[in-house]
Amino acid sequence: MNMQNEMPAVGAVKVYAAISGVVILLMMLFGLVMRMTQGQILPIEPNVFYQLMTAHGIGMVAIAGLGGSAVMWHFLGKYVNLRAGFAWANLAFFLTGVVLVLGGIFLGGFAAAWTFLYPLPANGMGMWGKHAAAAYMGGVLLVGVGMLLFYLESARAIIRKYGSFAKALGWHFLKSGQDAPPATVIASTVVTIINIIAILIGAVILTMMLINLYVPEIAIHPLLAKNLIFLFGHVFINSTIYMAVIAVYEILPKYTGRPWNVYKPFVWAWSATCLMVLTVYPHHLLMDYAQPLWMHIMGQIVSYTSSLPVLALTLTATLGSIYRSNIKWDLTSALLVLSIFGWSAGVIPAVIDGTIAVNQVMHNTLWVPGHFHLYLLLGCVTMILAFTNWIANKEQAAGFSGLEKAMLWVFAISAFAYALMFLLSGQASVPRRWAVHLPEWLAYSQVASLFAAGVVISAMAIIVRAMGGIIRPARQA
Numbered sequence: 001m002n003m004q005n006e007m008p009a010v011g012a013v014k015v016y017a018a019i020s021g022v023v024i025l026l027m028m029l030f031g032l033v034m035r036m037t038q039g040q041i042l043p044i045e046p047n048v049f050y051q052l053m054t055a056h057g058i059g060m061v062a063i064a065g066l067g068g069s070a071v072m073w074h075f076l077g078k079y080v081n082l083r084a085g086f087a088w089a090n091l092a093f094f095l096t097g098v099v100l101v102l103g104g105i106f107l108g109g110f111a112a113a114w115t116f117l118y119p120l121p122a123n124g125m126g127m128w129g130k131h132a133a134a135a136y137m138g139g140v141l142l143v144g145v146g147m148l149l150f151y152l153e154s155a156r157a158i159i160r161k162y163g164s165f166a167k168a169l170g171w172h173f174l175k176s177g178q179d180a181p182p183a184t185v186i187a188s189t190v191v192t193i194i195n196i197i198a199i200l201i202g203a204v205i206l207t208m209m210l211i212n213l214y215v216p217e218i219a220i221h222p223l224l225a226k227n228l229i230f231l232f233g234h235v236f237i238n239s240t241i242y243m244a245v246i247a248v249y250e251i252l253p254k255y256t257g258r259p260w261n262v263y264k265p266f267v268w269a270w271s272a273t274c275l276m277v278l279t280v281y282p283h284h285l286l287m288d289y290a291q292p293l294w295m296h297i298m299g300q301i302v303s304y305t306s307s308l309p310v311l312a313l314t315l316t317a318t319l320g321s322i323y324r325s326n327i328k329w330d331l332t333s334a335l336l337v338l339s340i341f342g343w344s345a346g347v348i349p350a351v352i353d354g355t356i357a358v359n360q361v362m363h364n365t366l367w368v369p370g371h372f373h374l375y376l377l378l379g380c381v382t383m384i385l386a387f388t389n390w391i392a393n394k395e396q397a398a399g400f401s402g403l404e405k406a407m408l409w410v411f412a413i414s415a416f417a418y419a420l421m422f423l424l425s426g427q428a429s430v431p432r433r434w435a436v437h438l439p440e441w442l443a444y445s446q447v448a449s450l451f452a453a454g455v456v457i458s459a460m461a462i463i464v465r466a467m468g469g470i471i472r473p474a475r476q477a
């Protein structure tokens with residue numbers, strides 16, 4: 001039942017990985033420009049800063065989604081029969097959506113941040129018009145439609161092979177202890193379920209806001225809009241790491257020689273995450289006094305528990321599988337292990353911010369970008385880089401040159417220090433999303449810019465090297 005179909009990465013997966021590498025680099029450059037602007041190293045106008053911030057936010061979220069999809073599609077395809085046409089259709093929607101989003105931002109001047117919070121997109125106050133807002137929101141909607149097709153095809157293939165989501169989640173194994181599905185299938189099923197729900201909710205609010213743009217009489221309840229937007233956005237960005245972590249489950253065993261076995265706690269953890277991921281987003285609304293009290297309380301409790309089960313098991317299983325395993329170190333295996341550290345460390349500031357008393361003072365500061373840059377840059381993006389490097393090496397362990405070791409260390413140290421500077425800025429009450437910083441905050445942004453440059457240079461070296469391997473035909477490898 002769980003037979004693995006060992007195929008090298010082909011077609012869509014390679015294209016996904018290559019596009020992810022290039023876009024991650026471009027968005028990192030946008031990020032560097034923003035941080036240098038905040039440090040008054042670059043003279044960028046505030047309206048351009050907010051355009052870059054919008055492009056960087058939505059671009060990074062979308063590309064983490066595409067990179068994570070590459071990992072999931074590649075490994076899930078070894079267990080179930082996925083039809084490649086859906087991966088290409090997703091890509092076509094993605095690219096068309098991106099063109100619209102970029103047009104809305106850089107031609108139309110849209111700069112309402114990636115979260116497009118109602119009613120801001122319809123109130124550009126002369127900085128952008130409604131067509132620019134429509135292009136942005138229509139573009140995001142198209143990206144969502146493509147992703148929905150991708151998950152519907154995953155759902156079809158999973159149900160066809162395993163009979164039901166319940167079986168693919170391993171619930172029968174909890175009772176009988178027999179025939180556990182592979183870790184990849186369990187993780188993919190969870191992501192498929194949560195993202196189908198999240199994307200449908202995102203499509204509803206985007207459509208409502210598009211209608212409201214042109215027919216303002218049809219107004220939306222702002223708190224309802226915020227809830228729908230955050231449910232969609234938070235689940236989608238959370239799911240990127242739940243897809244990317246499949247790279248750890250599938251690739252690390254090739255280096256340690258120890259299979260990633262599924263035990264009952266693993267099944268429990270993923271099923272619990274499936275529920276909690278959908279209910280954790282209210283920790284972004286703890287400052288909304290009109291939100292029902294029970295949702296605030298749920299937001300705090302679920303923030304403490306949401307990512308812990310899967311993370312704790314993945315962390316202990318990673319450490320357990322490395323310990324005395326004679327693991328072969330190369331760039332891929334080192335990035336994979338680093339990513340588990342980044343994910344684990346990134347959760348700590350999130351849990352702190354999810355505490356209502358702390359949230360009241362910290363949420364609108366750079367503490368929050370500190371948390372998500374730590375777990376997305378050192379966790380999710382690092383997993384995607386490891387996967388890209390793995391397929392660039394034709395899915396084989398490789399040598400570990402001095403240059404690669406240097407690239408890895410510069411990346412790890414700069415990324416950690418960069419995120420730490422966001423956290424320190426937050427701790428010093430530097431507000432989030434301000435293009436112009438007060439003189440007493442400049443040092444934070446300037447030191448952070450130095451580390452950001454380190455991230456960009458080392459990531460560029462890793463990505464450019466991997467691109468060579470991806471483009472090179474297999475017979476020349």
Ligand code: HEM
Pocket residue numbers: 027028029030031032034035053054056057058060061064113114115369373376377380381431432433434452455456
């Ligand atoms: C070299 C690496 C990076 C740099 C220099 C960078 C820089 C920045 C800066 C300066 C901000 C604005 C912070 C503020 O004042 O609120 C920001 C926001 C953001 N970044 Fe990054 N970033 C990097 C990597 C990433 C990665 C890897 C991701 C996700 C995969 C990411 C996702 C975001 C998001 C979602 C926002 C929020 C935008 C908003 O508030 O609307 N960034 N980044």
